[in-house]
Amino acid sequence: MSYILLAVPFFFLLIGLELILEKVRKTDYYRVNDAVNSLSAGVLSRATGIARRLVPFTLYALVFEHVALMSLPDMAWVWVLAFVLYDFCYYWNHRLGHEMNILWAAHVVHHSSEEYNLTTALRQSSSGLFSWLFYLPMALLGIEPVIFVAVGSLNLIYQFWVHTRHVPKLGWFEWVFVTPSNHRVHHAQNQVYIDRNYGGVFIVWDRLFGSFQEELDEEPPLFGIRKALHSWNPLWANVHVYSQLAKDCWHAGRWQDKLSIWFRRTGWRPADVEEKYPLPRADLTRFRKFDIPLTATTKVYCVIQHGLTVLVTFMLMLSVDKLALGQQWGLLGFVLLSSFSIGALMEQRPFAWWLEGMKNILVLAVLLYLSLPAWLMAGLGLGTLLSIGLLLSIRIKAPVRPFVQMEEQPRG
Structure with missing residues (x-):
């Protein structure tokens, strides 16, 4: 059972509360064009997810039915185990989503906003095709598909509230769980913050595997991606990195590069392509948000x-x-x-x-x-x-x- 649909009204309620805080505290964390773009990406993700939802679930169910090493009972301790295992698998799914070109092409949608508020949480990809592979170990261990879907939706629901700038650091809580502070780091493009803090619910994975970075008072986060989207088109947001990869693949001279570019480290380009079609480097000292004034x-x-x-x-x-x-x-x-x-x-x-x-x-x-x-x-x-x-x-x-x-x- 997925709880996401039931949680949607509460998502919008919390967005409303954050907008009230925006007025009370006189902050400027919201822009209509950016917020609508984030929400549109979320709507697209949910709508297109209907068309492709059965494939990963069916494959998980097939592995569970025919290859599982054991069958775990539907008991409270199994749910807790499944919740923790799901977040562990999510950590590696998320980390590889930042470290491999083809996976980043899908995940980049979530990072394309140059604002950071609760609508950013709903800015999700419509093109993720490989994420389900990271969760197959749970099927092998005998986690029932119904439990898998349920804990997965709970994991995603938890991640909603950490997309805010109104919550400061939370003391001891920061050591165990993902919080707004350490997730702000994850969405920042500052060099010290880039590609850090991948956990969904538990930040302990980042501390264990060397990817943790604390939010620094002297280094305010600059949100967004270094190859800025420059568009309010959620369809383009979903394909713009795929488009660049396809161009680089086409222009590459060696067949090895044409094939490997999709699975190389994020940002890698063949030497001949880099020489003929260079991309200017980011200068964060001159960073300004993309904006188009609206009446x-x-x-x-x-x-x-x-x-x-x-x-x-x-x-x-x-x-x-x-x-x-x-x-x-x-x-x-x-x-x-x-x-x-x-x-x-x-x-x-x-x-x-x-x-x-x-x-x-x-x-x-x-x-x-x-x-x-x-x-x-x-x-x-x-x-x-x-x-x-x-x-x-x-x-x-x-x-x-x-x-x-x-x-x-x-x-x-």
């Missing part, structure tokens, strides 16, 4: 549209077993289109206004076609009409040229 109306519109996308994703997740395959793909297609379109609007792309208009008209047409409960029909209809009104009130003008940050070198 208040545009911000409100994007928040409403994201809420609509979240609602559609929830409908997909809750009703996936009752929907025909065509309906599932239709809803997934809407989530992909909406996430891309909102990102384009926040980047002030000229086509985004027209794309959003067509999308809202399509939503109204679909609402008239579907047989939905009256309350849901009314809510979606009013939200869509409000969105159209806001969209019409936004003047179409030349896009503001965004601040262009220096091209930066990948991690590694």
Whole structure:
């Protein structure tokens, strides 16, 4: 059983509380464009996860049924053992996710935000294909698939609260568990912090295996990745490192390099590619956050549209077993289109206004076609009409040229 869906309302409640703290303490840890981008990446991850969820679970179940060395009972001590073992496997999954090109290409989504708040926790990858391999030892040891899924969801839920800057160091707790302080280190791109603190729940793995770094008062974290994303498009966030790897693979002269680049240390490039197509190195002394100014109306519109996308994703997740395959793909297609379109609007792309208009008209047409409960029909209809009104009130003008940050070198 996965508890993630049950925890989502509490995630948004805590985000609301953090926003209240933002006002009370007069901090600037939130930007609408960055927060919407993080939440859009999370929605994409959940929606696309439906399409690929069965493969890793089925493989885990096959190993458990046919290769397991023993069968552990469904007892409290087994759950505790499974919880600890899952975090141990997660540590190595996470560590390799930073140390191998193809794994970093998937994990980079989570690190692409230049802010650090609770929405960052929801900025998850939609393309992770190999993570399940790290958990097969649990199947070999006889951890039932149901227990595996349950402790995995609890592990992920725990990790949500550590993505905040409002919680200071927590004394003795820092020695055993992952906390906001030592996880802020993990999201920083400062040289002293880079590729440290991989634990999900327990920080003891980092202390044992030499990857721990304490947050230093004299070195405030700079959040983000060294090859900055420069985009609010969550689809591009999921593929931009794959794209660079594919280009380097194509340009490499030796077949050995074409094959090995995917499994080399993160940031490694063939010598001939590095010489012909160099990537400028990061200069953190000149670091500035990527930003494109938005009007208040545009911000409100994007928040409403994201809420609509979240609602559609929830409908997909809750009703996936009752929907025909065509309906599932239709809803997934809407989530992909909406996430891309909102990102384009926040980047002030000229086509985004027209794309959003067509999308809202399509939503109204679909609402008239579907047989939905009256309350849901009314809510979606009013939200869509409000969105159209806001969209019409936004003047179409030349896009503001965004601040262009220096091209930066990948991690590694």
